Amino acid sequence: MDGIRRVMVVEDEVMLLLDLVENLADFGIESLPLMMADGAARTLCKSDIDALITDIELPGNNSGLDLAWRCAQLKPSMPIVVVSGGVRPTRSQLPPNAIFVPKPYDIQQILDGLDRRMQRAA
Structure with missing residues (x-):
């Protein structure tokens, strides 16, 4: 996938997280896996992340939607x-x-979603 080399993946279900990370790796995409949205925005700012994949319902004080909106503020063209x-x-x-x-x-649904967001940002 052009332009996306590293993705932050936020998912609290361990098996889904591991499966998604493995599948992304099969397409040459490195993942930064996290299980909570709390603190993820700070990590996002300090890392060379090209995209975000997040579940909505997560443990902690912030939901995946909270993280998505924070990400959009920090990096408006980043695909989510x-x-x-x-x-x-x-x-x-x-x-x-x-x-x-x-x-x-x-x-493929995840990759298509990332691709559509990349095209829209271009």
């Missing part, structure tokens, strides 16, 4: 994929540079 198996956000609940992919998903 928001995922959830429960909550289905409306378009207005997502930052402009984000796309929603419902769980269960396959890796």
Whole structure:
């Protein structure tokens, strides 16, 4: 995938996190895996992250939507994929540079979402 080499992945379900990290690696994309949104925005600022993939419902004080909006403020052109198996956000609940992919998903849906956001940012 052109332009995306390193992705922050925030997912609290360990098996889903490991599976997504492994699938991204199969496409040559390095992942920075996290299990909570708390502190992720600070990490995002200090890292050379090209995109964000986050679940909505996460432990801690911040949700994945909170993280997505903070990311959009810090890096407005960064592609964001928001995922959830429960909550289905409306378009207005997502930052402009984000796309929603419902769980269960396959890796191609995630890659397509990142690609669409990259094209939109260009």
